[in-house]
Amino acid sequence: MPSGLVALLDDVSVIAKAAAASLDDVGAGVAKAGTKAAGVVIDDAAVTPGYVTGFTPDRELPIIWQITKGSLRNKLLILLPIALLLSAFLPQAITPILMIGGLYLAFEGAEKIIEKLGGEKHGETLEDPVQDIAAFENARISGAVRTDMILSAEIMAIALSQVEDASFVARAVALALVGVLITVAVYGAVALIVKMDDVGLHLAKKPGSVAQATGRFLLKAMPAVLSLLGTVGTVAMLWVGGGIILHGLEELGLPQPAHVAHEIEHALGHAAGPLGPVAGWLGYALASAVVGLVLGALVAVLVHLVSKAFGKAH
Template identity: 60%
Template sequence: MPGGLVALLDDVSIIARAAAASVDDIGVAASRAGTKTAGVVIDDAAVTPSYVTGLSPARELPIIWNITKGSLKNKLIILLPGALLLSWLLPSAIIFILMLGGGYLSYEGAEKVMEKLGSEKHGLTVDDEIADPVAFEKQRVAGAIRTDLILSAEIMAITLNEVASEDFIVRAGVLAIVGIAVTLFVYGAVALIVKLDDIGLHLREKSSELAQTFGQFLVTSVPYLLTTLSFVGTIAMLWVGGGIILHSLHELGLHGPSDWAHGVQHMVEGVTGGLSGILGWTTYAGLSALAGLGLGFVLAIVIHNVFKIGKTHGHG
């Protein structure tokens, strides 16, 4: 019996060490994959406030919570099992999923630019007369969750691409950690952003002059912040979408567009000295955004004028 107990404890210690190693591997891989998804996360955080802008302040947090729940379902129930199954059965398809997502982001970004330039808007916005606020809110939430599904698919595909060589447990753990962490970060930030004006109003009622001044600053600056986020969200959509397309084409053997963009980036880096890193990155990001804008224009024209699709969006 003592010998059996010692053997059992030895087996348990081996299993525990293996589990600890897997947890460590998951943590390292999740950190590595998380940095690669930064562009899409910025896009998600910048775009989402537009879905509650202009609606009743009392409904802002419930709407964000509903979108958060939809996002977690997207990542953990739909995308995580699908990504693991895909990595097992057809890993070569991941790049094409990335390209589909890149095309969608380019289309969404280009459509926003077209609307700003005076093109017809597609779907109700907060500027229109809303006959049924409940139905409109559901439409906005559904639109946000639909866009989140695309962005989440990009996040999961990028993450999966980073850990493709890891074993199944590590892949599953990394996808779950990145999915949950990104969701909590994005929608926590969004909840804070849309409530900054309420925080400002509360601070204005305080006796402290400093608190009143800061509260007034928040109230005054929030509209400008939301406008800036809308602009940043559009640019991020085009940058991320175009960048994914350029990178994916390079992976598929069509090197020209990506090599040209990187060539311009290196040329800028070569003549800008100490600012070469920032200006080089900005150059490539800008060229990626232009590529996304061009692709998005083409897709928008085809979708709206050829297939006559375009009455399903609920952007603000």
């Protein structure tokens, strides 16, 4: 056997042994990172159903599958290599990059609220006549994948912070596992949510009063659930975006805004007694959402002014 191949196999063997020796660390890191990222996962699950609401039932699962593939590409082919490279060579760049992503999320959330309040709509929506359904579907998928990129970046950054002391191999494996498991969990849940009305219709046609009552309940409840998720998704963009910005400012040496948010968290937590942890979390989320709304609205106004000026110039 050629000596070069022998050397290569030796190297592979060493890497494999190192990975095997790190499995316990990887498992612990995955569990810890997944727990820390739970808030962003909930936001991701709340945001996504809005991208498939209004399409015919036969297109819902294919659209979710396309978004799922885009999410896996985001995490494994783009964010994972970038996270590993940045953590190794330029760790100080991670916080500013995440803050830019947080500002984009805040902008999207604020723009949705501005449109709900009667502001100018930008781009086709399901309320408008859709001239090209295939192009509209592709645009919806692209929008969902772009939003997923920001949420996935936050998930991967949280995961990285939990395994930063591990070896390079353990970090890579842990981040990959977190990316895959969270993607499957989020989009599996989204698929169940958006198909629940079809389940209700199926049960309503079944013999038996229990099945029919359950089916009718699901049919009546799902429009309200999807509407609520759409609202939660918009607010989630604001509180996640605002939270990223607050944390980033704190990391960059400007802790005062985050300090105010934490004071609100602690005050509500103490006032709520046994419900303190929940009230505290809601307080911090509300403060983050206000920050996200203010900054996002400013960016939205600026973007629209520049867009109009650019359009007039041409």
